[in-house]
Amino acid sequence: MIIETHQLLMFIAAGWLLNLTPGPDVLYIVSNALRSGTRAGIVAGLGITTGCFVHIFAAAVGVGALLAASATAFTVLKWVGAAYLLWMGVRMLFAKASGDGGSGAAIAAAQAAPAAAVSLRSVFMGGFWTNVLNPKVAIFFLAFVPQFIAPGTDSKALAFVLLGVLFNLNAIPVNVGWALAAGWMARRVGAVQRGMHWLDRIAGAMFIGFGLKLAFSDRPAP
Known part of the structure; x- marks a missing residue:
């Protein structure tokens, strides 16, 4: 058996709690x-x-272990990930600085013509790269998932992948819940729409903070 029933329930509950915690993804x-x-x-x-699936399968084949063991590999990916977060933060911080109506106007346009208002592909790829370029995601899976694998499991790599996939699938309803809540606010709360001009600035500053935190973080002890 890969995991005991009570351990499975604990794994699911822990995953939901972790995904509810505010961070770069949320x-x-x-x-x-x-x-x-x-x-x-x-x-x-x-x-x-x-993006998380990439880390799950990479960790299963040893890439995550390399990041955990090699200071050079971790540092290279860490700086690439930090640079990407900083780039996203700067872009959001200075978005629509010309005073073209701010994000409130963007929301109104999105409601009128959603297909043309935003590139869903760029939104998807932004989320993808935010995770792929963060080595701490790989380290997290290496540290978190094995705790729930039964000691007598024959194929620990397969067990790791299965639990990682389960963790990721359990994250989907949480992520959808965040999106639904935020979308509801954008549609119904006028103050939120009027204040959207500042959302990009606040989010941009936070992404810059996440990028700096990642840039100056140490490699976790193996």
């Missing part, structure tokens, strides 16, 4: 849903989930 989903509607938030979540 911020990315919420900011896109507020700015461009629920569909954009859901697509952002799917991009994040796809």
Whole structure:
């Protein structure tokens, strides 16, 4: 048996709690849903989930172990990931600085013509790369998932993949919930729409903070 029933329930509960915790992923989903509607938030979540799948399969074949053991490999990917978060933050911080109506106007346009208001592909890829370029996601899976694999399991790599996939699938309803909540706020709360001009600035500053935190973080002890 890969995992005992009570351990499985604990694994699912822990996964939900971790995915409910605000961080770069939640911020990315919420900011896109507020700015461009629920569909954009859901697509952002799917991009994040796809990026997590990359780490799950990479960890299963040893890439994650390499990142955990090699300071050089971790540092290279860490700086690439930090640079990407900083780039996203700067882009959001200075978005629509020319005073073209702000994000509130963008929401109104999205409601009138959602297909043309936002590139869902760019939203998806943004979520994807936010995860793929963060080595701490790989380290997280290496540290978290094995705790729930039964000691007598024959194929621990297969067990790792199955539990990683389960963790990711369990994250989807949480991510959709964040997108639905943010989309509801964008549609019904006028103050949120009027304040959307500042959302990009706040989100951009937070992404810059996440990027700096990643850039100056140490490699976790093996």
